[in-house]
Amino acid sequence: MDESIGVLLKALRFAAEKHSDQRRKNAKASPYINHPIHVAQILWEVAGVRDETLLSAAILHDTIEDTATTPEEIESQFGPDVLALVLEVTDDKSLPKQKRKQLQVEHAPHKSDKAKLLKIADKISNVGDIINWPPKDWSLQRRQEYLLWTEKVVAGLRGVNEKLESRY
Numbered sequence: 001m002d003e004s005i006g007v008l009l010k011a012l013r014f015a016a017e018k019h020s021d022q023r024r025k026n027a028k029a030s031p032y033i034n035h036p037i038h039v040a041q042i043l044w045e046v047a048g049v050r051d052e053t054l055l056s057a058a059i060l061h062d063t064i065e066d067t068a069t070t071p072e073e074i075e076s077q078f079g080p081d082v083l084a085l086v087l088e089v090t091d092d093k094s095l096p097k098q099k100r101k102q103l104q105v106e107h108a109p110h111k112s113d114k115a116k117l118l119k120i121a122d123k124i125s126n127v128g129d130i131i132n133w134p135p136k137d138w139s140l141q142r143r144q145e146y147l148l149w150t151e152k153v154v155a156g157l158r159g160v161n162e163k164l165e166s167r168y
């Protein structure tokens with residue numbers, strides 16, 4: 001079998017371990033790992049992505065932002081290309097939330113094509129979650145504001161994959 005399956009299994013185990021104490025914000029408090037798995041699967045199934053680097057980065061995309069994972073760990077386990085892609089989709093958590101949201105909109109058009117694909121798949125997953133299994137303490141207004149913000153980010157990411165963009 002293809003060697004890349006081994007790499008993806010390793011990424012799955014690494015991300016599952018790193019996110020093991022985290023839950024999603026939905027009423028069921030689903031395991032966090034469901035989300036990065038969903039993002040990788042959207043890339044595979046909707047966008048037709050077969051690139052090992054991009055699929056690995058999708059599985060790992062929230063590890064640096066949301067867990068104690070360091071860039072050095074990702075680089076030593078998965079190499080510099082996967083690390084570069086994960087860093088491209090990682091927000092600077094030292095900034096205030098509204099600033100981070102604004103920067104995602106501003107930076108979107110300047111991302112690499114692979115990072116654009118990953119970011120669109122991430123937004124597809126989150127928008128689906130917000131619509132189908134909303135966080136229970138989010139008002140309708142807050143959910144609507146979130147959806148409108150993703151539209152602004154995705155507007156700057158378009159032009160990389162028609163199927164993915166129309167799914168969004």
Ligand code: NDP
Pocket residue numbers: 023024025026035062097122126127129130133134135139141142143145146149
């Ligand atoms: P958050 O950034 O707090 O939450 C959204 C992020 O949480 C997602 O991008 C996703 O990130 C992650 N996430 C975890 N679980 C879920 C889930 N079940 N569904 C979707 N995402 C999940 O949201 P915002 O601060 O952006 O809030 C949305 C809007 O609401 C803002 O525009 C803000 O103006 C407004 N707001 C209202 C408040 C209020 O009414 N009390 C308070 C704060 C903001 P990842 O991809 O990393 O998993």
Ligand code: ZN
Pocket residue numbers: 035061062122
């Ligand atoms: Zn995500």
